[in-house]
Each structure stands twice: as C-alpha cells, then as structure tokens.
Amino acid sequence: MSKSAKKNILVxxxxxxxxxxxxxxESSKPSVFRDLTKKEIAGILDYLYNRSDLNLTTADxxxxxxxxxxxxxxxxxxxRDVLKHLDTHCVQPKREARVMILRGGISTPDVIEIIxxxxxxPTGYRHVPYLPKSIPFIDRPIDVFDYNFxxxxxxxDKVVGKILNELYGGRLVNCGDRxxxxxxxxxxxxxxxxxxxxxxFSWLYQFTEYFLLRPVDFAVLREVDNNGNxxxxxxxxxxxxxxxxxxxxxxxxxxxxxxxxxxxxTNAEKNDKTISSRGEPSFxxxxxxxxxxxxxxxxxxxxxxxxxxxxxxxxxxMSVFYGPRLYDIRYKxxxxxxxxxxxxxxxxYSGDKPQEHVLNYLDSMYKIGARAKYLHPxxxxxxxATFISSSFKVDTQDEPMTNERAFCIFEHNTGMPLRRHNGxxxxxxxxxxxxxxxxxxxxxxxxxxxxxxxxxxxxxxxGAIEVKITPTGIVTSSWHTHxxxxxxxxxxxxxxxxxxxxxxxxxxxxxxxxxNRFQTVDIEPDVVENVCHKKPGSTIVQNRFIKRLKQTxxxxxxxxxxxYPKVLTFVNNNKKDRFGNSPGYKLINKGMTKxxxxxxxxxxxxxxxxxxxxxxTKYKDSEPYSSSVYTHSDNPVFSFxxxxxxxxxIVDKDLVAWVTMGMHHLxxxxxxxxTHTPGQSHSTxxxxxxxxxxxxxxxxxxxxxxxxxxxxxxTKVAIKxxxxxxxxxxxxxxTYYDExxxxxxxxxxxC
Numbered sequence: 182m183s184k185s186a187k188k189n190i191l192v193x194x195x196x197x198x199x200x201x202x203x204x205x206x207e208s209s210k211p212s213v214f215r216d217l218t219k220k221e222i223a224g225i226l227d228y229l230y231n232r233s234d235l236n237l238t239t240a241d242x243x244x245x246x247x248x249x250x251x252x253x254x255x256x257x258x259x260x261r262d263v264l265k266h267l268d269t270h271c272v273q274p275k276r277e278a279r280v281m282i283l284r285g286g287i288s289t290p291d292v293i294e295i296i297x298x299x300x301x302x303p304t305g306y307r308h309v310p311y312l313p314k315s316i317p318f319i320d321r322p323i324d325v326f327d328y329n330f331x332x333x334x335x336x337x338d339k340v341v342g343k344i345l346n347e348l349y350g351g352r353l354v355n356c357g358d359r360x361x362x363x364x365x366x367x368x369x370x371x372x373x374x375x376x377x378x379x380x381x382f383s384w385l386y387q388f389t390e391y392f393l394l395r396p397v398d399f400a401v402l403r404e405v406d407n408n409g410n411x412x413x414x415x416x417x418x419x420x421x422x423x424x425x426x427x428x429x430x431x432x433x434x435x436x437x438x439x440x441x442x443x444x445x446x447t448n449a450e451k452n453d454k455t456i457s458s459r460g461e462p463s464f465x466x467x468x469x470x471x472x473x474x475x476x477x478x479x480x481x482x483x484x485x486x487x488x489x490x491x492x493x494x495x496x497x498x499m500s501v502f503y504g505p506r507l508y509d510i511r512y513k514x515x516x517x518x519x520x521x522x523x524x525x526x527x528x529x530y531s532g533d534k535p536q537e538h539v540l541n542y543l544d545s546m547y548k549i550g551a552r553a554k555y556l557h558p559x560x561x562x563x564x565x566a567t568f569i570s571s572s573f574k575v576d577t578q579d580e581p582m583t584n585e586r587a588f589c590i591f592e593h594n595t596g597m598p599l600r601r602h603n604g605x606x607x608x609x610x611x612x613x614x615x616x617x618x619x620x621x622x623x624x625x626x627x628x629x630x631x632x633x634x635x636x637x638x639x640x641x642x643x644g645a646i647e648v649k650i651t652p653t654g655i656v657t658s659s660w661h662t663h664x665x666x667x668x669x670x671x672x673x674x675x676x677x678x679x680x681x682x683x684x685x686x687x688x689x690x691x692x693x694x695x696x697n698r699f700q701t702v703d704i705e706p707d708v709v710e711n712v713c714h715k716k717p718g719s720t721i722v723q724n725r726f727i728k729r730l731k732q733t734x735x736x737x738x739x740x741x742x743x744x745y746p747k748v749l750t751f752v753n754n755n756k757k758d759r760f761g762n763s764p765g766y767k768l769i770n771k772g773m774t775k776x777x778x779x780x781x782x783x784x785x786x787x788x789x790x791x792x793x794x795x796x797x798t799k800y801k802d803s804e805p806y807s808s809s810v811y812t813h814s815d816n817p818v819f820s821f822x823x824x825x826x827x828x829x830x831i832v833d834k835d836l837v838a839w840v841t842m843g844m845h846h847l848x849x850x851x852x853x854x855x856t857h858t859p860g861q862s863h864s865t866x867x868x869x870x871x872x873x874x875x876x877x878x879x880x881x882x883x884x885x886x887x888x889x890x891x892x893x894x895x896t897k898v899a900i901k902x903x904x905x906x907x908x909x910x911x912x913x914x915x916t917y918y919d920e921x922x923x924x925x926x927x928x929x930x931x932c
Contacts, residue, residue, distance in 0.1 A: 201478040203567055208485045213263055213273055214496040214508040215486050217255050221300040222574050222581045225253055225278050228303040236286065240579045244285070245326040245409045251281040252548070253574040254501050256296050256309075259802050260519065260835070264695070267509060275299040279309060283321055283576075290318035290407050292811075311803035313818070318407045319378050320818055322502070322546045322810040324576050326409050330363075333403065333411040340426035344433050349397045350445025351387060359445050360388040361397070364630070377406045379414060381536040384660065389446055391655065391854060393631055394454040394675065397443055398660040400536050417536060420662050443674060454672075454854050456655075473563045473594070476909050480592060481621060483567060488590065490621045492877070493640045497623060499571040499587055502810050504549035505625045505636055512644050513877070517766065517867070520689040521648060523549065524839070525808035526627075526634055527685075527788050529778070530657065532678040533665040540657070540678070541784050544629040545810050551575055553627040554584035555929055557918075561626055561635075562589035564916050585928055588625050595620060599642060599878055616884035618642075631655040634684075635858070643878030644869045648840075650684050650772070651862040655855055656848050669849060677848035683776065683791045685807050686865065688838040689800060692765055692872075693753040695835035699737050699797045700730045702748040735828045737797035741773050749795060750870050754833060762871040770794055772842030772863025780822070787812040789822035791841055798824045800835035807839050840865050 207218045217225075229250060230237055236248050243249035257263065258274035265271045277298040284291050293316070294309040308314050331354075338345075338353040346352050351359040363382040380403055384396035400417040416423045419440050423429050433440070481490035486497045495510040506522030526549060530540035551573055558564045571587035594617055601615030623638040633654040639647035659668065661676035668676035690697060707725035710718075726748075731737040739749070752765030776791040790796065790807045798804065804824050811818040821839070842863040851857075869877070885907075888899045922929050 200480045200482060202482045202484075203479070204484050205567075205569060206485065211276065211485070212487065212496060213258065213266060213276070214498055215255070216498050216571060217253060217278060217574070218301070219572055219581045219583075221276070221278065222253065222572065224301040224303060225280065225297050226250070226574070226579055228297065229280065229306075232306075235282065237282070238286070240577060243576070245329075246285045246290075248282060248284045248286040249576065250574065250579075251283045251292075251322070251324060251576045252501050253278050253280040253297075255279070255498070257805075260800065264519075276301075278303075280306075283318070283324065285318060285407070292316040292318060292321050316811055316818060317376075319376055320811045322548075329409060330411060333401075333413075334363075336413070337401065337426060341429050341433075344429065344437075345385070345397075345399065347437075348440060348442050349385075349387060349399075350443075353385075356388075361385050362388045362392065363401070364393065377404055379404050381539065383536040383540060384658070387443070387445055390455045393655050394658050394672075394854060395446070396658050396660050396675070398441070398662070398674075400534075402536070415535075417534065422535065441674065456855050472913050473565065473591075474909060474911065474913050475565055475592065476911050479565065479567065481567075481590065483569070483590065486569065488621075488623070490592075490640065491642055492644075493621065497569060497588060499550040499553060499625070501548050501550045501573045501575065502545045503806060503808070504553060504627055505588070505623075505638070507623070507638055510646070515693065516691045517644075517646070518689055519691050520687060521638065521646070522687045523636060524685040524687050524806055525683070525788070525790070526629060526632075527683040527791070528632075528657075528680050529683070529776075529788075530678045530680040532659060532667045534659070537659065537667070537678050539784065540680075542629075543787060543808060543810075543812065544627075544632075545808055547629050548573075548575065549627045549629065550587075551582065551584070552629055553587045553625045555628070556586040556589050556624070556626060557929065558916065559918065562624060563591045563593070564913065564918075566591035588623060590621070590623050593620055593622050594618070599881060600876075611889035612887060614884065614886040616878075616881050619883075628654065631657060641878075642881045643876050644873065646867040647864050648686055648688075648866075649862055649864040650842065651858050652682055652844075653856050653858050653861065656846075656852050669847075671848060671850045671853055677852065679845065679847055681774065681776065681843060681845050683774070683788060683841060683843040684772070684863065685790050686840045686842075687807060688768070688840060688865075688867070690751045690766060690836060690838060690867075692751055693756050695800070696753060696755055696833045697751050697765075697836045698730060698754055698832050698834075699836055699838075700728050700750055700752065701739075702726045702750060703729055704746045704748075730832065731797065732832055733828045733830055734796075734798050734825045737795075737831055738793045738825050739795040739797075740792070741770075741775075741794045748870075751836060751838070752870070758871065758874070764872040765870040766867050766872065767870040768795065768838060768840070769866040769868060770840055770842060772844070772865065774841070774843030774845070776841075776843070786820050786822070787817045789820050790839055791843070792822075793839070794841055796821075796825060796839040797831060798837050798839065799829045799831050800837050804837075 211218055229235060238247040238249050256277040256279035262274045266273050275298060277296050278300060280297050281294050294312050295306040296309060297303045297306045334353040342352050345361055349361060351361040353361050363385055382401040385399040386392040387395040398419055401413060402415040404412040404414050416426060418429050481488060488495055492513045496508040498506045500506055504523040508520050510518040526544040528542045530537055556562050566589040568586045569588040570583055570585045572581040572583045575582050597618045598615045599618035604610045604612045621640040626633055626635050631654050632652055635651040637649040639649060656677040659676050659678055661670045661674055667679045670676055704724050704726055707723050708720050709723060711721040749768045750765045752763040754763050756764050773794045778785050780789060780792050807821045809819040882903055883905050884903055886901045890897045890899050
C-alpha cells in the first residue's frame with residue numbers, strides 16, 4: 182500500500198449522535214430492575230449490623246458458629262406493581278433487598294431470608310413470604326467455612342501420609358511444592374437427622390498444573406455436622422473401600438509391591454497437562470486473526486443497565502446465585518418478555534466407583550453470578566465490546582464484591598445472510614436481494630470450578646431472540662483401573678466419567694399483554710384421495726396441523742416425542758389480525774435432552790425441572806426460580822415439581838416457560854487438556870408467530886438489491902444500497918489490553 186493511500190485510512194472512532202452513547206455510572210435513581218448499587222449495599226449493612234435482635238457478626242470476624250450475612254441482592258416488587266409503573270407511568274415501587282443470613286450462633290442453627298426495605302436507607306425487614314421462616318443450617322449453600330478442612334487433612338496425613346508420599350510423591354500438610362490436595366466436592370448429598378450430611382472428597386490430586394487432571398487412587402467419604410466437624414466414614418484406596426484409615430496401613434504393607442505408583446510430576450512432565458498452546462503451529466508464519474470493525478462506531482446505547490439497539494430495549498441484571506437475567510424485553514416498543522434468565526447449571530455423573538454414583542452438582546450453590554467475571558477482549562468478546570460490571574455482598578467480605586467484566590455487549594456479523602434470494606426468471610425478473618445478519622449479543626461466562634459456560638442472549642433484527650449456552654473448560658477426571666461402560670481411558674491412569682449437562686432457563690413471555698395461552702400446533706398424518714392415480718379410490722398420505730390448547734399446568738409439562746412433532750406457541754387470543762390469527766411467538770428448543778433417571782430416585786427430586794424439555798406454569802411472584810440453593814439433597818427443601826402439581830388453569834393467564842437444554846458428554850481424548858467449543862452449543866429461539874403482517878426484518882438497513890437491466894442487448898446492473906456505502910475506509914483502533922492488565926491484573930485473574 183502506498184504512503185498516500187495509508188494517509189486516507191482513518192481509525193474507526195466515529196460516533197453517531199443517536200448511537201454509541203454509553204453511560205455505565207450508577208444512577209442516583211436506579212430503575213426497578215437494577216441490581217443493588219454500592220450505596221444500597223452499604224445502607225443494608227449499616228441497618229442490619231445495628232439490629233440487636235439479629236446479633237450479626239461482621240464478615241472479617243465471622244465464624245461458622247456466628248450469625249453472619251451470606252448474601253444480598255435485589256428483591257423485585259410484585260409483577261403487577263412493576264407493570265403498572267412501566268406501562269402507566271405510576272410511581273416506581275420502592276426498592277428492596279433480599280438478604281440471606283446464616284445463624285450458626287443460635288441454639289438450633291438455621292438459615293433465614295429476609296426482605297430489607299426501603300433502599301438505600303432501610304427502616305425495617307420481613308421474612309421472604311414464600312420460604313420457610315427457618316431453614317435447616319445443614320441445607321445452607323457452600324460457604325467459606327466449607328473449605329476449612331485442615332484438621333481432616335492433618336488426620337489423614339498422620340495415619341497414611343507416609344504411604345501417600347511413597348506412592349504419589351507428596352503429602353497433605355507441610356508439603357512445600359509437592360502437595361496432594363482434595364477438591365471440594367459440593368455434589369448433592371444425603372442428609373442425616375437434619376444436622377449432618379455426607380460428602381465425598383472424590384479424589385486426591387497431585388497439586389501442579391493442571392491438578393484436576395492428575396487424580397490418584399484415593400478418596401474419602403466424610404460426614405459433616407453443623408459445626409463443620411468432619412468424621413471419616415469410608416476411604417477408597419487402590420480400588421477398594423476401607424472403613425478406617427488404620428485399615429489401610431496393614432493392607433499397604435502386605436500388597437505395596439503390587440500397588441501402582443505415580444511419581445510426582447517433574448518440571449519436564451508438568452507440561453503434558455497444562456492449558457497452554459503447544460504443537461506445530463497451524464500457520465508457518467504468525468499472522469493476526471481477522472478482526473471485527475464497526476466503521477461508524479457502536480450502534481447501541483447503554484444507560485446504567487438499560488440497553489437499546491435497533492428496535493430492541495431491555496435491562497440487564499445478575500443474580501448472585503443464579504446468574505444472568507434480562508428484564509422488560511421489548512421490540513418496537515412492545516414487551517415480548519418480562520424476564521429471560523438462567524435458573525440452574527447442573528451436572529449428573531455416572532461411574533464404576535461409589536463416589537461417582539453420587540457425583541452430582543447444582544452450580545447455583547457456588548454462586549453462579551458471583552463467578553461471572555474475567556472476560557477478555559479479543560477472545561471472550563470482540564475488542565470493541567462494552568463491558569458491564571456487577572456488585573454483590575457475599576459472605577467473605579462486607580465491601581461490595583465488584584466484577585468489572587461480568588457482561589460484554591457487542592454487535593456481531595454472523596457471516597450468514599439474514600435473508601437472501603436470487604430471482605432468475607429470464608425476461609420477467611432477474612435480481613439479487615439480501616442483507617447481512619448482524620445481531621446484538623449480551624454475553625457472560627461464569628466459571629464454576631472446572632467448567633466455563635458461555636451464555637449468550639442474542640437479539641436478531643427480525644424480532645427473534647436466541648438464548649444460547651456453550652460449555653467449555655476442564656473435564657472431571659477419575660482414576661482409571663480397567664475398562665468400564667462409563668468412560669474411555671484418555672491418558673495414563675486417567676478417565677473422565679460419562680455425565681449429563683443440564684441447563685434451565687426461565688422465559689416469562691408477555692405477548693401483547695399478560696393474557697396468554699400455550700397451544701401446540703401438532704403435525705399429524707392426513708390421508709387424502711389421490712385423484713392423479715389411475716386406480717379409483719387411491720389415497721396418499723400427507724401432513725396436516727391441528728391446534729391443541731393446553732388447559733392446565735400438567736397438560737403443559739412437555740416431553741418431546743419424535744413420533745408426534747409439534748410447534749410450541751404462546752399466543753394472545755384477545756388480539757386478532759384481519760385473518761383471524763392470534764399474534765404470538767413460537768419457542769424452538771434446539772438443545773433438547775432427555776433426563777433418563779427416575780424422577781424420585783436419589784438426588785433427582787432436586788432437579789425435577791429436568792424431566793421436561795418445557796414446562797409452562799401460571800405466573801406467581803412466589804415462584805421466582807425453578808431451582809434453589811437449598812435443594813442439594815435427596816430430601817430437598819423445595820422441588821420445582823410443586824409448581825406443576827397444583828395443576829392450575831393456564832388459559833388466558835400470565836404464563837412462564839421453563840426451558841431445559843442439555844447434552845450427554847462422553848469424554849474423549851480430544852477433551853484434554855480442555856474441552857473446545859465446536860459442537861457444544863445449545864440454543865432456544867423465540868420467533869414471531871403471526872405477530873407481524875410481514876417479517877420486520879424487511880426494514881433492516883444495509884440491504885443490497887441488484888437488478889438486471891438490459892441495454893441494447895447487453896446486461897447491466899442497477900445497485901441499490903439503501904443509503905449506506907459498501908466501502909470501509911477505516912481500521913480498528915489499536916488495543917492496549919496487555920498494558921491495562923499490567924496495571925490492573927485483577928481484571929484477568931484471581932487477586
């Protein structure tokens with residue numbers, strides 16, 4: 182390129198007066214949906230710590246046998262009050278906070294949840310109305326004190342530490358750089374007498390990168406009481422179960438020459454399971470990747486947590502336990518959904534060892550929202566994305582925990598046409614018309630222990646919404662001893678058990694109001710006369726559809742059957758077009774999975790939503806979530822099945838769709854050392870269904886139409902670009918991300 186040509190190329194920094202207005206400062210008057218502000222969190226703590234009846238201990242002095250604040254987040258007013266405020270400009274309902282308090286300092290320890298009000302200067306509190314006033318302390322979610330198992334490690338090391346060192350080259354305590362560690366397993370458990378529970382330390386690991394891929398053949402079943410005291414119940418060692426540590430010593434002395442030794446990895450050996458690029462580069466010469474360019478700057482506006490883009494508007498929030506949620510989603514000024522939110526991420530494992538039989542996770546116990554952070558420009562999100570923070574009060578600190586990069590928002594050219602057609606009827610019309618499919622994406626990526634979940638809310642310019650989830654990260658590893666029907670051997674002594682990912686989302690649709698109905702459009706065989714056949718009376722089979730209205734919640738609990746295909750629709754029967762059609766949206770679940778375990782077996786009652794690819798219930802303020810941080814046992818405090826079993830009428834009611842997606846993950850060698858994303862994505866779509874007179878995508882700008890024009894026997898073309906130019910005469914701005922990280926490393930790694 183010549184020097185003169187380079188001078189004419191500008192950096193893409195231009196901003197329209199209408200778009201690209203991004204104001205991320207906390208509003209002095211936060212909206213009804215906005216997460217708690219730092220000022221409000223400070224007000225909540227000041228009020229609660231001065232309540233003598235609660236007898237609370239500050240986070241820096243909290244202990245398992247004290248009363249302390251575990252979490253706080255926004256508590257939404259009744260939906261009817263919010264809609265009255267939004268739709269009739271009535272005064273905004275007062276903002277309130279939902280606060281979880283762990284009371285380990287009372288005679289019978291328990292958990293309470295209270296509503297603190299009003300914000301930012303509370304004057305009172307009341308119990309959350311739809312929860313028990315007292316929840317057993319043993320049912321509490323995972324907290325910082327669950328990681329305090331030093332006495333247990335000392336007990337194990339005292340009895341079998343020398344044996345473990347001889348076999349695996351490390352110790353559990355006083356181990357320097359050759360440590361053996363347990364990973365805290367929060368799998369669903371069996372409760373005992375309401376005050377104790379049993380948990381497995383599923384495996385012991387050699388603590389070097391990446392330690393979760395370096396298990397050894399040692400595991401411990403422990404019993405934990407309300408005070409955090411651990412009692413060893415069983416030990417798994419060398420493929421056998423032992424009742425005590427002391428039983429292992431004579432066994433080892435008798436059979437040690439037959440037991441497989443795994444030396445602690447040397448520096449040279451540590452690289453085989455690290456998460457870093459290696460192997461022969463795919464390009465002989467290092468070249469930069471293609472980069473997205475926004476020639477006229479970003480085309481969305483953000484005010485605090487309110488986003489507007491094209492015809493779309495919505496508010497963004499983050500629940501500390503359940504993760505991302507969007508509210509008041511509107512297209513062309515009309516509300517399509519009141520809420521779209523993640524409810525749960527679950528994993529159910531299978532295996533040939535007793536600890537794998539109950540290796541089941543509900544990730545809400547880990548605080549999904551609090552773990553959504555560390556989004557990296559140029560990898561997780563484009564360089565020109567806008568990052569949005571989240572703030573929480575969590576158990577470990579009283580200062581608000583702020584994740585600066587909880588969300589990123591960006592436009593994305595999918596590389597796929599939103600529409601296109603080439604008309605080729607000669608002498609009548611010859612043309613091409615099409616438009617690029619450019620979408621707005623709201624993305625967050627919580628990392629829950631080993632798995633990273635890329636969660637996208639995608640807004641299309643034809644009124645469609647996609648909710649997409651893509652798991653990646655590290656697979657759960659296990660010690661491999663022999664061939665089994667639960668896992669392939671993927672490395673020396675290494676397997677990863679078969680498991681099923683389950684993802685549940687809440688979609689509160691409001692189609693032209695809250696009076697909606699759920700009906701399936703069933704596709705069925707239709708036998709008709711074949712008048713073309715030479716034989717009189719011949720028939721031919723085609724398909725037809727029949728609308729079937731679902732009257733009750735039990736009727737609307739949907740399990741997919743390939744023999745009976747259906748289109749799932751939500752419509753407003755009070756509105757009709759000139760043809761008699763009811764406007765609606767159809768729901769397409771592209772990530773369906775079948776949960777084959779019996780609904781009442783083991784821990785399955787805790788995930789009763791997984792029995793249905795879709796469940797539809799009548800909206801209730803008392804049913805905000807399908808899952809609960811108190812459901813991690815075979816006798817859960819709460820079960821989603823209760824939402825369905827009351828079997829309320831759902832015709833012309835305010836309806837909520839609970840959508841389950843998932844996959845069976847049969848781990849293969851290519852999942853090492855980290856699972857890559859191709860083939861892992863699962864999506865649910867909301868698509869207009871007789872809602873508009875024609876596709877609203879026809880109004881999308883930046884389309885192109887090319888018509889053939891014959892002049893003197895030669896074909897020329899007329900090109901129409903609807904006001905936009907096809908050339909791009911700017912380059913992306915230079916990025917300084919590495920320099921930013923050096924100044925603030927906490928944006929990328931745990932500090």
